[in-house]
Amino acid sequence: MKAEVLDEIKRKYGDRATDTPFERSLYSRDLAPVPALLVDPLFNTMPDLVVRPANVEEVAEILRTAWAGNIPVTPRAGASTVYFDSVPVKGGVVMDLNLLRGVVGLDEERMTVTVQAGTTWSELDDYLNRRGLTVKSYPSSAPVASIGGWFCMMGYGIGSLKYGSLLSQVRAAEVVLATGEVRVVTRDTDPPLSWFAASEGTLGIVTWLELEVRRLSPMKHFLIQFTNVPEMTRVLTELKDASVTPYNLHFADPACVRAMHDLGLTPGDVQDGCILEIDYEGTDRELAQAEDIIRTMAAGNKSINMLPNEVAEMEWKERFKALRLKRGGPAVLGGEVWLPADELAGYLADINKMSLRYGIDLISYGHVVTPEHATVMTMFYTDETKTLKYIFNLSLVKKIHDIGYRHHGCPYGVGLWNTPYIDRIFSRKRLAGLRERKKTLDPRGTMNPGKVYRSPLLMNPYIFGMGMDVMAGILRAAGRGGSG
Ligand SMILES: Cc1cc2nc3c(=O)[nH]c(=O)nc-3n(C[C@H](O)[C@H](O)[C@H](O)COP(=O)(O)OP(=O)(O)OC[C@H]3O[C@@H](n4cnc5c(N)ncnc54)[C@H](O)[C@@H]3O)c2cc1C
Incomplete structure (x- = not known):
């Protein structure tokens, strides 16, 4: 039955469907380098078929066919995600949504744009900029990340501090449910729009979204070097709560500044301390007020070095290049933590202690994304070709998340690899609610199975936690993690 169904899809979609091993293998991984030794015994990441639908009718037809054959999609x-969010773990069909591209309509009265889900954030913003408009927020992976992909993930990034989560900016979306049924969802429908935000492709496929846009406005950028982290986080708190809200607030800890310097990437050739980037957008009056706030805060503060405006502007232009730090590799491992902003200083202090304890450079940077929350990426260099060492290094990712948890944080996003932490990410009540949604919309569990709702047996929090802690203990005794 399964083979027949797959054949039917393949015949129908011609050169937009492939079952060749080489092409399918390209879909069996994401940006995270994970050795086959860890993946192959547990999961079937090789799709049986990859198909590229070009419109909602095709998405619906493929889902209907897969549903009838009980085939995972x-x-x-x-x-651009790293937790195997878009990698199959039970084979089946991978639906590549990159042909669902382009703007469907712009409504300048409502100040909204309707856009196909596979369009990238940069493509949408280019389209809007030509009309004097822009998106309210976007991820720092905007050149490759799709509108639908960010909506189905957490949806916080550049601009969120001022304009809120992506969910709060979306007015409506078209979704195709696991059965192939097409629905338009809003805040008032049943199911509501909010069910699909951060659902990681487990409830249906989003084909278009209507989002709020804003007029393009001038920007001003500031870059400040601090001698120490506590002073940086004090100023960060002051600025995020000030009368003019920054559009973007980005920080880098001393290890990050050092790594950037070693790679020849630091703005203004800064070698030490930590860095805060503050970007404002708004009317000329708001920008003048913002400049006033910054200059007043900096006046007489000996632990602050204001870098020249050109350097700040250059750093803003580099905002999509977070991955350049990877050049210090061969590879990087790490954890991204959703953290209360007022815990940032404590978190970074504990990360520094961990760095000393394990003899490893831990590099942290991130954004303040709401008045209360920051996302912090803490990473270290490793080498995926040294499999045993790499596997031991994974235990350090758990230690990073443990520090995040001690500071009331949790992993940002779930996918497969963060399922051992689901009881930290969701309260018991919330998780029960999410599982209920899944049962209602996808009772056969064919949409992106193996993600979000529960961990696979061998990765259950207890076994996983114990195993990782033992490995971390061995690393600590040996005094070396990382790529060395
Ligand atoms: C350098 C870099 C910077 C990043 N910056 C940010 C950031 O600022 N903020 C942030 O939140 N993340 C960030 N990320 C993570 C990632 O880029 C974002 O989550 C991004 O929005 C994912 O979009 P994508 O198109 O790559 O989705 P994919 O990785 O292809 O998919 C993500 C998930 O959504 C599902 N999915 C994708 N499209 C659809 C659809 N149309 N309908 C239903 N399900 C769908 C997939 O099954 C998967 O579970 C960053 C990553 C990198 C590498």
Whole structure:
């Protein structure tokens, strides 16, 4: 039955469907380098078929066919995630959504744009900029990340501090449910729009979204070097709560500044301390007020070095290049933590202690994304070709998340690899609610199975936690993690 169904899809979609091993293998991984030794015994990440639908009717037809044959379907767009969110773990069909591209309509009265889900954030913003408009927020992976992909993930990034989560900016979306049924969802429908935000492709496929836009406005950028982290986080708190809200607030800890310097990437050739980037957008009056706030805060503060405006502007232009730090590799491992902003200083202090304890450079940077929350990426260099060492290094990712948890944080996003932490990410009540949604909309569990709702047996929090802690203990005794 399964073979017949797959054949039917393949015949129908011609050169937009492939079952060749080489092409399918490209869909069996994402940006995270994970050795086959860890993956192959547990999961079937090789899709049986990859298909590229070009419109909602095709998405619906493929889902209907897969549903009838009980075949898993994994949606995939930019594949810029790292937790196997868009990698199948039970084979089946990968639906590549990159042909669902382009703007469907612009409504300048409502100040909204309707856009196909596979369009990248940069493509949409280019389209809007030509008309004097822009998006309210976007991820720092905007050149490759799709509108639908960010909506189905957490949806916080550049601009969120001022304009809120992506969910709060979306007015409506078209979704195709696991059965192939097409629905338009809003805040008032049943199911509501909010069910699909951060659902990681487990409830259906989003084909278009209507989002709020804003007029393009001038920007001003500031870059400040601090001698120490506590002073940086004090100023960060002051600025995020000030009368003019920054559009973007980005920080880098001393290890990050050092790594950037070693790679020849630091703005203004800064070698030490930590860095805060503050970007404002708004009317000329708001920008003048913002400049006033910054200059007043900096006046007489000996632990602050204001870098020249040109350097700040250059750093803003580099905002999509977070991955350049990877050049210090061969590879990087790490954890991204959703953290209360007022815990940032404590978190970074504990990360520094961990760095000393394990003899490893831990590099942290991130954004303040709401008045209360920051996302912090803490990473270290490793080498995926040294498999045993790499596997031991994974235990350090758990230690990073443990520090985040001690500071009331949790992993940012779930996918497969963060399922051992689901009881930290969701309260018991919330998780029960999410599982209920899944049962209602996808009772056969064919949409992106193996993600979000529960961990696979061998990765259950207890076994996983114990195993990782033992490995971390061995690393600590040996006094070396990382790529060395
Ligand atoms: C350098 C870099 C910077 C990043 N910056 C940010 C950031 O600022 N903020 C942030 O939140 N993340 C960030 N990310 C993570 C990632 O880029 C974002 O989550 C991104 O929005 C994912 O979009 P994508 O198109 O790549 O989705 P994919 O990785 O293809 O998919 C993500 C998930 O959504 C599902 N999915 C994708 N499209 C659809 C659809 N149309 N319908 C239903 N399900 C779908 C997939 O099945 C998968 O579960 C960053 C990553 C990198 C590498």
